[in-house]
Amino acid sequence: METPERHMKRVPAVTRAIAILRYLGKRKEPLGVNQLARDLELIPSTCLHILRTLVEEELVAFDPETKLYSLDAGILTLAHNVMRQNxxxxxxxxxxxxxxxxxxxxxxxxxxxxxxxxxxxxxxxxxxxxxxxxxxxxxxxxxxxxxxxxxxxxxxxxxxxxxxxxxxxxxxxxxxxxxxxxxxxxxxxxxxxxxxxxxxxxxxxxxxxxxxxxxxxxxxxxxxxxxxxxxxxxxxxxxxxxxxxxxxxxxxxxxxxxxxxxxxxxxxxxx
The missing domain is CATH 3.30.450.40 (GAF domain)
Incomplete structure (x- = not known):
């Protein structure tokens, strides 16, 4: 019997966005786009576009003074909803x-x-x-x-x-x-x-x-x-x-x- 996973096709942008969120969640300090791109082996321009979208969705916060990114409160809302439904x-x-x-x-x-x-x-x-x-x-x-x-x-x-x-x-x-x-x-x-x-x-x-x-x-x-x-x-x-x-x-x-x-x-x- 073949499993559904064998037929699933990944969406690169979604996979990269999730990788960024997970990586930011593991790090104690905010990170810049270049370090994120380097650590996750992403093209810097691609990483930047994804980060901007995540910022707009309030899942990632951006500090205009330091140019660094970190997780934002929107993640807490998602986590709260998951726990409430669990x-x-x-x-x-x-x-x-x-x-x-x-x-x-x-x-x-x-x-x-x-x-x-x-x-x-x-x-x-x-x-x-x-x-x-x-x-x-x-x-x-x-x-x-x-x-x-x-x-x-x-x-x-x-x-x-x-x-x-x-x-x-x-x-x-x-x-x-x-x-x-x-x-x-x-x-x-x-x-x-x-x-x-x-x-x-x-x-x-x-x-x-x-x-x-x-x-x-x-x-x-x-x-x-x-x-x-x-x-x-x-x-x-x-x-x-x-x-x-x-x-x-x-x-x-x-x-x-x-x-x-x-x-x-x-x-x-x-x-």
Whole structure:
């Protein structure tokens, strides 16, 4: 089955405008047109035309004295509208707070954005000696880590597309394609995925998919913790709670609220 992404044609001006907005959002200080063009490998005149349009739309601010550009308040309006419409974030936040406090982990709500990225839309940090750099708006490759296994297991993409995308992923300790495919199949049977230090050494990541009305993954409930925190004796209980949360959210968002039973994992182990 071919995915819609394979037929999409990018609009260069739009792609460049988005690149400019994202880059300005990452930088702490305003930038001039020449530096923006150089850093983003754009023709300066093209970059200038796009910046002027973004200024007119109040997405970018221009200081006539310094000749520098920065994000403007219009971005906040867009972000506010997205957050207001993000019912998943509102629904999942209390559950994330509970998971974080009960198990001493960072709990995350993720929205899948096609085959390219997953986006963090809600997060609850536990007070720890260190803090993982995860915040609302953070983006990660769609197939990376435990959540990527869930996406591959509960999506409509074929293995050729998944394999090609998998080859471009950057892990600290990458599984082989054969290992990863086996883990994806297991995720389809059990309804959850675990990454034990593949993505980030010493970090355990557990993910449970939130399925839509077509039984495809639209969001995920994720916990992240130091490997020593996520002990085997508490892992099963935490996963069962995450599955309950994901199933309840799926139902509230119009899905069936069903995820493969943990009993299937026991059957797999017995076979």
């Amino acid at each position: 019912s998943f974030g509102d629904i999942v936040q209390p559950a994330l707070n509970q998971l974080s406090e009960r198990y001493g982990v960072t709990a995350i709500g993720v929205r899948v954005s096609g085959m390219r990225h997953m986006v963090v839309v809600a997060v609850s940090h536990m007070e720890l000696p260190f803090r993982l750099h995860i915040s609302v708006g953070s983006r990660f490759p769609a197939l990376i880590s435990a959540t990527g296994r869930c996406f591959a297991a509960f999506g409509s993409h074929n293995w050729d597309d998944l394999s090609a995308r998998f080859q471009s992923l950057k892990w600290e300790r990458a599984p082989s394609l054969e290992e990863w495919r086996h883990e994806v199949e297991r995720t389809r049977e059990t309804g959850y995925a675990i990454d034990n230090g593949n993505y980030i050494r010493g970090i355990t990541i557990v993910s449970v998919p939130v399925l839509d009305s077509r039984d495809e993954m639209s969001h995920a409930v994720v916990v992240v913790g130091v490997a020593e925190q996520v002990k085997d004796d508490g892992m099963k209980k935490m996963i069962e709670e995450m599955r309950d949360i994901a199933g309840n959210i799926s139902w509230k968002l119009g899905g069936k609220g069903e995820i493969p039973s943990l009993s299937s994992e026991r059957k797999t182990a017995e076979a």
